[in-house]
Amino acid sequence: MNNTRSANSVVVLDFETTGLSPRLGDRAIEIGAVLLVDGKVIDQFQKLMNPGFPIDSFIENYTGITNKMLRNKPPCEEVMSEFVEFIGGHNLVAHNASFDKRFLDAELDYIDKSYSGNFACSMLIARRIYQESINHTLGEMVDYKCIPTDGVFHRALADSEMTAKLWLVMLDDIQCQYEFSKISFDLMKRISRQPKKKVHEFLQKQLEL
């Protein structure tokens, strides 16, 4: 179902992990993701995984994921083998994508697998198009854009669903403000790379092309 790449499809993902750095031994403990096609969620993925060592109390409190919950869960290698099939050839989105990309790359290295899609970062785009917001955390963006939630934060599927909604709101806002008939994933990536002060000028120029 997910093995084809569409210009209008993207997998929005979020990891919960044992810490901030795979290079220092941190591992994934949960992956959540939704597949967006033509602006609609048509599939989702959520699994807890056992990192092979106890998680500390900070992570238990931060995520609500406990050592007891992970005790009988499959190892990261097994879950990530399933998840790479879910990703297929789709492009990828995450909030602060550099973090999730590091963990995705590290976990797939363990099982000698890879993916072909490109990453876009919803946080970098939000910083450019919502420059007046006090900050650009996922929680603040949800409040700022009045995005409905079920009140769950810092769990992988809930955060990936909120990021997906934010992604669609940003597409809609850009499309309405600049009267684009269609906005590609590649254009969103290019927006995220523009200097903040030149984003407006960049988008206006795109309309003239």
Added chain:
DNA sequence: TGCCAGGCCCTCTTTAGGGCCTT
């Protein structure tokens, strides 16, 4: 030996420093 995230981005910048984001 001991320490340890790392990419992005702004500014009192570029021979740097520090805040923002993610867990």
